Each structure stands twice: as C-alpha cells, then as structure tokens.
Amino acid sequence: MKVNARLFPLIVVATFVAFLVLAVLLGLRPEPGGGHRGGQTATQVTLLLALFLGGVL
C-alpha cells in the first residue's frame, strides 16, 4: 500500500510518542522519590514531544 511521503514525519513522531506513552503507562517511569523527580521528568518529555509535533509539523 502506497503511503504519502509527506505523512512520514507525522508517522515517525506519532509512533515514537505513542510507544513512549505506552511504556510510561506500563510503568517504565522514574521511581517516586528518586533523585530525578520522576513525575516531573516524564511530564517534561511528553510536553517536549508534544511541542515538536505541534510546532514543527
């Protein structure tokens, strides 16, 4: 099945974000009380990626 090449950047970013969110939801996130302020870090990653998706594409 042919795919419009102009959709490729969207596919790449959306797939990356989807798997990242899935992994975080499945529990792969920094431990509470750890040195890296887990929840805050995870939120930052999600916000950064959302920024790429919205701002760049």
Added chain:
Amino acid sequence: MVRRKPASLMTIRHRLQAAVVFAMFLIGLRHVLPGETSRGGALDFFCPFGGVETLLPFLLRGDTLRTTGLLSLAILVAVVGLSLLAGRAFCGWLCPLGAVQDGLAGTARRLSGEKRHIRGKKSPVRFPTRLPAALDRPLRYAKYVILALIVLASITAVYPPLHRFCPVHALFGLRLTPLLWGVLLVFVATSLLVERFSCKYLCPLGALLAVTNRFAPLRLVVDPARCNQCGRCNHECPMDVVDPYPQSAGADCIRCLECLETCARKETVTLELGYSRRNGGGS
C-alpha cells in the same frame, strides 16, 4: 491572498532535527544550572542507548545502572517501537547526533567552497567525502562489535559503560572532562570529513536498529522499470546505500527519504507499507 508553498519534506526533516537538538540543549542546560540536584547524569535518562546499557542489569539484578533509570527503558521502547514500523527512521529524523552530523556535513561543504548545493548534482567539493569501498565495508561492522562489547560490559557495570566517552555527553552535557573534549574533537572532525561517519561505523544504537530494517513494513520501494540509474539519489544519500537502487532493506538505510525527494522520475521511489514483490530496495 497569497497561498504559502508547503515546506518540502527535507525542510520538515531539518526543522524536526533542529527541534531535537534544541531540546537536547535544554536538557543539558537544565542539569548544569545552579540549584539543580542532578550531577549531569540525567542525559542518560533521555538517551535510548542508556536503555540498552541498563537493560541487562535491570533484567538480571532488578536495578538500573547509575545515571540511567526506567525512563531510559521507556525511551528505548519508543525507539524500538518506531523501528519495528519504519526501520532506522529514528536515526534519520529524531537522533540528535545524526542531526548534528547532517549540520556538520553541510558546514564541510560550505567550508570546502560549495556556494549553493544543487539537489541531485554531484558536489564538486572534496569534503565530506566517502571512504573507499575496501575500507568502508569492513568498517561498517565495527558498530556491531562496539554494541556487543558494551552490552557485555554492562552486565557487571555500575555506571553505563559508554558514560565517560559518550558523544551525547560531549555535545550536550555542558560539563566536559578532558576525555569528552577528545570525543567532541574526534566526532566533529570525522563528521566534517565523512558524512554521518558515526552512524555508518560507530553507533551501537544504529547497530541495534539495523536489524529492524530487514523486516520493517514501512519502507522505500524502487521500481526498476522506471529507474534509469542516473545516480541523483546516490549523490544525496548520507549513508551511501544506493547500489544501484536505494537499499532500504539493507542495514544502513536511515529512511531519511533524501532519495525519494531527489528522484526526478515520478513514482520511481515510493514509500510503501507492506512487502512488495518489486525491488524493495534490496529485499
């Protein structure tokens, strides 16, 4: 009202790469600013290769290596998930090291005297160059050796084995040890001399993702009946994988789509989902 021309695919790619580099710069900056408790290890948290390094210790001992964490594994899952669909697209579109190397290749062209790059035309300048085939082919296996050594070393490690000489730390860590200065120098010099040197020969994450190129369903397909082997795509391919068509199922294609964007013949190089019987770029 004047309607704006949509940005080309390569413009979008370069913007996305610039955004990733900027984000990495912010992450690096955050951990050197006064008042932060981190000691600079947090870059490993955001590095998918930190996930590779900490995977075996996590599975064997139930604990991650220092300076890495479960977030490293989450980012590794995202990168591998993407590569299961689109092969090494992460390398071509989202990797900050790849983005910096693309920028340095452009800088090398300008420093070598190229005034304007014409897409598809062989550049008259000397750098970035390509290594001779006799050197290029065996060197491409080096990244697999590096990956194997790092994974083995990670079993007994406390810190990630690559931590002290990681190019991500050298570029974005903002706290450089003498060793990291050396890494930075070598990284910049090799990237100026050979396009995507690190991706072709050294990157262990690229070695890991290369496996998925073989079966990732979203791939470039070349119609040999339409292709006249003009070589335009070969001049643009940063990974040098056009032989005689773009080899998207080979280990080194990073799905940057430079070949698709450069091809002058309509419908010769297409992006397809699934497995075509036509020349699927070497499949």
